[in-house]
Amino acid sequence: MTVITGDTLARLFKVARRECRRLVSRPLYLFCMVIAPLFSYLLFTTMMDSGLPTDLPVGVVDQDNTSTTRMVIRNLDAFQQTRVVAHYPDFAAARRAVQRGDIYGFFYIPGGTTAKAMGAKQPKVSFYTNNTYLIAGSLLFRDMKMMGELASGAVARETLYAKGYTEAQAMAALQPIVIDTHPLNNPWLNYSVYLCNTLLPGVLMLLIFMVTAYSIAVEVKDGTADDLLAKSGDSIYVALAGKLLPQTLVFFLMAVFYNVYLYGYLHFPCNSGIGPMILASLLFVVASQAMGIFMVGVFPTLRLSLSFASLWGVISFSISGFTFPVMAMHPMFQALSNCFPLRHYFLIYVDQALNGYPMGYSWQSYLGLLLFMFLPFLVLRRLKHALKTYIYIP
Numbered sequence: 001m002t003v004i005t006g007d008t009l010a011r012l013f014k015v016a017r018r019e020c021r022r023l024v025s026r027p028l029y030l031f032c033m034v035i036a037p038l039f040s041y042l043l044f045t046t047m048m049d050s051g052l053p054t055d056l057p058v059g060v061v062d063q064d065n066t067s068t069t070r071m072v073i074r075n076l077d078a079f080q081q082t083r084v085v086a087h088y089p090d091f092a093a094a095r096r097a098v099q100r101g102d103i104y105g106f107f108y109i110p111g112g113t114t115a116k117a118m119g120a121k122q123p124k125v126s127f128y129t130n131n132t133y134l135i136a137g138s139l140l141f142r143d144m145k146m147m148g149e150l151a152s153g154a155v156a157r158e159t160l161y162a163k164g165y166t167e168a169q170a171m172a173a174l175q176p177i178v179i180d181t182h183p184l185n186n187p188w189l190n191y192s193v194y195l196c197n198t199l200l201p202g203v204l205m206l207l208i209f210m211v212t213a214y215s216i217a218v219e220v221k222d223g224t225a226d227d228l229l230a231k232s233g234d235s236i237y238v239a240l241a242g243k244l245l246p247q248t249l250v251f252f253l254m255a256v257f258y259n260v261y262l263y264g265y266l267h268f269p270c271n272s273g274i275g276p277m278i279l280a281s282l283l284f285v286v287a288s289q290a291m292g293i294f295m296v297g298v299f300p301t302l303r304l305s306l307s308f309a310s311l312w313g314v315i316s317f318s319i320s321g322f323t324f325p326v327m328a329m330h331p332m333f334q335a336l337s338n339c340f341p342l343r344h345y346f347l348i349y350v351d352q353a354l355n356g357y358p359m360g361y362s363w364q365s366y367l368g369l370l371l372f373m374f375l376p377f378l379v380l381r382r383l384k385h386a387l388k389t390y391i392y393i394p
Contacts, residue, residue, distance in 0.1 A: 007233075008233075008235075008238060011231065011232050011233045011235070011238050011242070012232075012238050012241055012242045012245075013242070014231050014232075014242070015228065015231050015232050015238060015239055015241075015242025015243055016242040016243075016245045016246055018227075018228070018231055018242075018243075019215075019242065019243045019244075019245070019246050019247070020246050022215075023246060023247075023250075029211065029215075032207050032210065032211050033207070033211060033247065033250050033251065033254070034250065034254070036203075036207055037203065037204050037207060037254045037257075037258075038254075038257075040199075040200065040203040040204075041200055041257070041258050041261060044192075044195070044196050044199050044200060044203075045192060045196055045200075045261070045262075045266065048191055048192035048195065048196065049192065053081060053135060053136060053139060054080055054081055055080075055081070055082075055083040056081055056082055056083065056104050056136050056139060056140055057083055057085040057086075057102070057103045057104060058076075058082055058083065058084055058085065058103050058104060058105050058106055058107065058140060058144075059084070059085065059086045059087065059088050059094050059097055059098075059102075059103045059105075059106035059107075060073050060076075060084055060086070060087050060088070060106060060107050060109070061087070061088050061089070061090060061091060061093075061094050061106060061107070061108045061109065062087065062109045063090070063109060063110050063111040064109050064110065064111050064112060064113040064114055066113075066114040068113075068114045068117075069109050069113060069114060072107075072109070072147060072150075072151045073107070075147060075150060076107060076143065076144070076147045079143045079146075079147075081139045081140065081142075081143055082139075082140060082143045082144075085102075085103060086102070086103065088106065091108060094106040094108070094128075095128075098128065098130050104129060104130050104133060104136045104137060104140055105127060105128055105129035105130055105137065105140045105141075105144065106127070106128055107125070107126075107127045107144055107147065108125065108126040108127065108128070109125050110123070110124070110125070113125060118159065120159075125148055125151065127141075127144035127145070127147075127148065129141045129144065135191075157170050157171075185269055185271070185354040185355060186269060186354070192266075192268075193268050193269065194322070195322070196262065196268070197262060197268065197349050197353065198320065198322040198342070198345075198346050198349065199317075200258045200262070201255070201258070201281070201284060201342065201345055202313075202316060202317050202320070202342050204251065204254055204255060204258070204285075204288075205284070205288045205313060205316065205341060205342055205345075206309075206310070206313030206314070206316070207251075208247075208251055208285060208288040208289055208292060209288060209291060209292045209295065209309035209310070209312065209313045210292075210306060210309045210310060210313070211247060211292070212244065212247065212288075212289050212291075212292025212293060212295075212296070212309075213292050213295050213296045213305040213306055213308070213309045214302065214305075214306060215243065215244075215247065216240075216243070216292075216293065216296045216305075216383075217296050217300065217301060217302040217305045217306070218302060219387060220300065220301070220302070220386065220387060220390045220391075221302050225387035225388065225390075226388070228243065228387070229384075229387060229388065236380050236383065236384040236387075237380070239387075240293060240376065240380075244289055244293075247289070248285060248286065248289060251285045251288075251289075252281070252282055252285050255278075255281035255282070255284065255285055256278060256281065259274055259277050259278055259281060260274070263277070263353070268353075269353060269354055270352075270353045271352075271353065271354065271355065271356025272351075272352040272353065272356045272357065272358075272359070276348070276352040276359050276362075277348075277349070277352060277353055279366075280345055280348040280349070280352070280365075280366070280369070281345075283366065283369040283370065284341055284342075284344075284345045284369060286369075286372075286373060287341040287344075287369040287370075287372035287373060288341050288372075290372045290373045290374075290375050290376050291312070291341060291372055291375060292309060293375070293376040293379070293383070294375040294376055294378065294379055295308045295309050295312070296383065297376065297378070297379025297380070297382055297383040297386075298379060298382075300382070300383060300386030300387075300390055301390070312340070315340070316340045316341075316342040316343070317342070319333060319336065319337045319340055319343065320337065320340055320342040320343040320345075320346045321337065321343060321346055321347075322346050326343070338368060341369060341372055343368075344365040344366075344368035344369050345365075345369070347362065347365040348362050348365045348366065351365070
């Protein structure tokens with residue numbers, strides 16, 4: 001271990017100044033540490049600024065063409081996510097339109113539907129969605145399924161009216177229990193709230209992995225590792241601390257920026273205040289850097305360390321739990337999810353920003369981020385040996 005003395009701090013700042021000169025001398029660092037994060041923030045938030053996709057084009061095949069089926073089509077067109085753009089004469093024509101990409105799905109009403117419904121013969125209506133486009137297909141499936149249920153209810157209501165039921169009696173028979181839905185914490189059901197709060201830090205984490213691994217491994221590639229260790233007094237602790245300190249400050253500013261942008265400018269829900277999220281962001285940045293050091297320590301070559309960083313970063317988006325719940329994964333993957341900083345940050349975001357729980361409720365997630373900071377100690381000896389002895393071979 002290196003004792004922190006005045007001489008140690010002097011060497012630390014000497015290494016930090018050296019790193020600052022390297023950062024400003026290579027446009028790659030400016031792009032990866034400032035331009036790419038800012039571009040990603042603006043891209044994801046503007047791409048989903050409407051919250052949910054609206055007016056998704058669908059088609060209709062109405063071979064019955066009665067007042068009842070026309071009412072069904074009008075009601076389908078009234079849904080916010082759905083817009084009826086075309087009527088097709090048969091199933092084959094509608095299928096070809098889906099294959100061409102003209103529509104995302106279609107609602108099929110066969111001939112004689114109304115007559116069979118009034119005669120209690122249980123007619124069938126069908127709907128088809130193109131789930132190649134996951135979000136569009138899922139939203140249209142929901143709307144068309146609801147329309148199918150509403151159509152059935154409309155026919156049943158007319159039948160009850162014909163039997164002499166009043167409107168109140170008919171509605172009580174059709175819907176004996178009325179569901180009053182109140183979505184918590186995101187009552188607008190805004191996809192941007194769900195996704196951007198994890199996508200933005202996820203992109204930043206991926207860039208931290210890669211910049212950290214690159215900035216250390218490139219010392220071996222450029223043959224400047226000896227100069228780094230010389231300025232640090234041959235201390236790997238001082239070398240890494242001084243080298244990463246400027247990067248930590250820049251990445252933390254980028255993290256503060258997306259917090260202010262999301263919760264201050266876009267007014268996303270932040271029920272516990274922005275303070276806990278700023279703290280979580282700081283721990284998240286340092287944990288990601290520690291993970292980057294571990295990666296380059298395991299594979300002390302530029303090519304392999306960057307491959308490890310990019311692979312681990314991309315997997316983080318799938319295993320952190322914001323697209324598919326971790327509790328529904330295989331137990332092995334549930335345990336593996338704890339090895340990703342984004343997973344712990346996501347849990348803090350849910351507890352603090354969405355639910356507004358006290359910080360003590362999320363102590364395990366904060367502790368998880370802190371534990372990542374011990375990873376570099378597992379590879380420091382190997383990393384120092386690599387900096388001293390490895391020779392880059394193109």
